[in-house]
Amino acid sequence: MTKAEAAKALERFADGYNTAYRESDPAALAGVETGPLQAMNQPGVRAQRVNRPDGFPGYPDLKLTDAAYTIPKQAGWPKFFLADADSNRDENRWLLLFTRGGADEPWKAAYLSILSEDEVPEFKTDKDGWAEPVAPGAGPDLAVKPGELSTAYTDYLRTGEGETFAEGQATSGQREIRKKLQRTPQFWTEYVDQPAKPPQYAPVALRTADGGALAFFAAHHAEKRTMAEGFRVGEIKDGTAKALVTGKPQTWLSLSRISESAVRIPAQGPVEFLNRLEGVTSAKGG
Structure with missing residues (x-):
């Protein structure tokens, strides 16, 4: 190459x-x-x-x-x-x-x-300029192995427990948003998060010059919003969901999403999210 x-x-x-x-x-x-x-x-x-x-x-x-x-x-x-x-x-x-x-x-x-x-980040390279990959199950000198990120992240979103990840928009911020939407006078929302598994969603990591690693991983997210009595599902604001929704959303709407993230894994301490992108993969209502 x-x-x-x-x-x-x-x-x-x-x-x-x-x-x-x-x-x-x-x-x-x-x-x-x-x-x-x-x-x-x-x-x-x-x-x-x-x-x-x-x-x-x-x-x-x-x-x-x-x-x-x-x-x-x-x-x-x-x-x-x-x-x-x-x-x-x-x-x-x-x-x-x-x-x-x-x-x-x-x-x-x-x-x-x-x-x-x-x-x-600055990446670690050898004298010939080659970078160093970190296998999903490798990295005993890292705070988290790359292959464990998706499970750790979805567990955190579900429970809020653990010190694997630093606070931020992708972590504590996500839980705060969900807490506000979990139950309102108009609807309640159920969330399900699942790790994304290889081979299609294999995590990838590169060793950085500071001894840590930059890792990429994905996760699956689903939510179901059920309307309270007397309320109906309003206009679907997400353009992708609106175009692809199946069924007739009246009393409930279910959305499936996938996220893909870049994180900095240190030798010790919490993993830091550098970027997280998320998109709707399917929508269904009834």
Whole structure:
């Protein structure tokens, strides 16, 4: 794997991404995305196909420039590398984690995290410039093994217990929001969180220069909102859910989501969320 090959993979991703949204074409997106990122974005393109069956000719193309590539030294398959690029969407950096299952398969983006330039960590590299991967079950010198993140996170959302994660929008903030919506005069909400499991949702991690690791992982989330007597489900504000909902939401609405996150795992202490993205994957009502 060379940086020239990585650059071609990034260019191919941008082309497929733009085609998918310009032409409302889920197949184009499936050609350049996989795993959690595809699971999060695919429903949105399907929803766009419902709302814009003729496509979106005026879609503003995504442009990724000034890219840096972190390529770990790996034997066998699957392999991965990280692209860190400037996006024309905002002033942040787009970190795209690409994976490939075999020599006859294309590179596809499995994770996306959007970070400020200051949040992008420095990675550990050897004298030849190769980065160091951290296997899901490895990392005895880390506060948490990468392969344990999804289960630990969903357990925390369910119970609020433990000191694995630092407080923040993705952790204590999520629980605060849920507490406010759990029971109101108009409705009550039930939440179910489940870890996302390999091979489709395999976590990926790279050793950082400070001895910790940057890890990417996914999780599944579901919520069911049931209306109190005398109330009905109102307009569905999420565009993807509104386009894809099945049934007739009157007294209840159920949403399934997937989240994908980038976290900093220290040698000791709580895991810090750097970015968390979430998308609706299905919706049903009755």
